[in-house]
Amino acid sequence: DDGTENIQVGYGLGIGKAFAEFQHWIKKLKNRGIIIAVCSKNNEETAKEPFEKHPGMVLRMDDIAVFVANWENKADNIRRIQSVLNIGFDSMVFLDDNPFERNMVRENIPGITVPELPEDPAEYLEYLYSLNLFETVSLSTEDAERTRQYQDEARRVSLQKSFVNEADFLKHLAMVSEVSHFSRFNIPRVAQLSQRSNQFNLRTVRFTADEIGKMSEDDHYACFSFGLKDKFGDNGLIGVVIMEKQSPDTLFINTWLMSCRVLKRGMENFMLNTIVKYALRNGFRKIVGEYIPTAKNKLVENHYPDLGFVKTNIADRNIYVLEVDSYKERECYIQEEIMDKNGEQ
Structure with missing residues (x-):
């Protein structure tokens, strides 16, 4: 005034x-x-x-x-x-x-x-x-970029208002996801996501960087990290899937988590398409997922049913199964960019 x-x-x-x-x-x-x-x-x-x-x-x-x-x-x-x-x-x-x-x-x-x-x-x-309101467990290089990432998100929200059709908006974003196995470049961020993610986290299992590193070298696990960038900017590493090879034909999703910053972009469909392709290439016929409720993850209560998984009759557990052979690729407007363990395309 x-x-x-x-x-x-x-x-x-x-x-x-x-x-x-x-x-x-x-x-x-x-x-x-x-x-x-x-x-x-x-x-x-x-x-x-x-x-x-x-x-x-x-x-x-x-x-x-x-x-x-x-x-x-x-x-x-x-x-x-x-x-x-x-x-x-x-x-x-x-x-x-x-x-x-x-x-x-x-x-x-x-x-x-x-x-x-x-x-x-x-x-x-x-x-x-x-x-003592602002203590953080860990600090990654991506934390320094967070303000810019949310400024980019505000511009996306503003742009979306000009579209009547959601699919047209998503296509206009020109999204690309960087898919990578765990490596020395992304393990600190993967561990940080596992420690911090609460809402979009199906089982809320926490891992240290050492534990992530050991899983990345263990053939019993199939580990994927997902980045997302578009015409407005780079969101960085925003999703993680860790699968255990339960049997020669079954994969169990130990961890599926994602940053809430990229909700409603189709990343859930893209991530599922990616792990189903891996399952088919490696002879797996079933993918099993579990939802463990917490005080904060009700957001993903229907995650597996919404993706076509069928709930089993296992008592006292929310276990879901997807038959890989009958899977039809889910629609999304995200291009894939595959990176190797050295962070190169």
């Missing part, structure tokens, strides 16, 4: 210094792979202006994955941000200096974390440090 020139931020004294230090902390979070979004009650042009023009601002538009500014209530706008990011509300933290806005978001979005910030901005950092 005061205009860009009157915003108090910078390394002078008082409140301006406090806000600058607060922004430096947020910038460090972003560099560690924490996603930064802005939810502002303002005109979009006015809200963006300080990030673009104010000399004392530490954060710039390039640091922000999703920027939402309008006069709607913040709970609805946070839901809009969540729909772009495709993460659970329980993975989101809402910081706001207005007690009314904090309470409104708390009451309307179950699961979201809303710290009760001190009145004095100079006390923000000490208080937030004490909450």
Whole structure:
């Protein structure tokens, strides 16, 4: 309301210094792979202006994955941000200096974390440090690219609104998936996905990098990683399938997980087409999958039935079987790029 020139931020004294230090902390979070979004009650042009023009601002538009500014209530706008990011509300933290806005978001979005910030901005950092909200298990090179990946995703969401037909939109994306076995180049990311993925994770089995490395060298396993890129950018490694060779004719899917960033692109169909081709080439006739429910993976409750697997009568387990010989390749609009263990085509 005061205009860009009157915003108090910078390394002078008082409140301006406090806000600058607060922004430096947020910038460090972003560099560690924490996603930064802005939810502002303002005109979009006015809200963006300080990030673009104010000399004392530490954060710039390039640091922000999703920027939402309008006069709607913040709970609805946070839901809009969540729909772009495709993460659970329980993975989101809402910081706001207005007690009314904090309470409104708390009451309307179950699961979201809303710290009760001190009145004095100079006390923000000490208080937030004490909450330990942003600890990460591991950090990969792809974490540094996360903000750009979500900026790309916001552009995809905007483009999709111009298409009536979903298939036309998917074709327009010109998607390519990099399919690779596990290697020294991707094992850290595969392990990280197994540790972090909760929603699109059929059995929620966690692996260390050492365990992944051992499986990659063990003929008892067939291991696949999947990347995805399109006309907007590269999403990096977003999917993992690990299959155990249970018998000469049966593969068991030990792990099937995928980043929620690429939901509704047809990757599930593409991944299944890929593992069925592997099964046919190697003489396997059945692929068995299991769904183990958790508090967070209800999203994939019907994953196997939706893909044509048939549920078995095994008591107390959700076991599904796909007959490979009768499988018909599922429709998707993704081209395949096969990589070897050295990361080369």
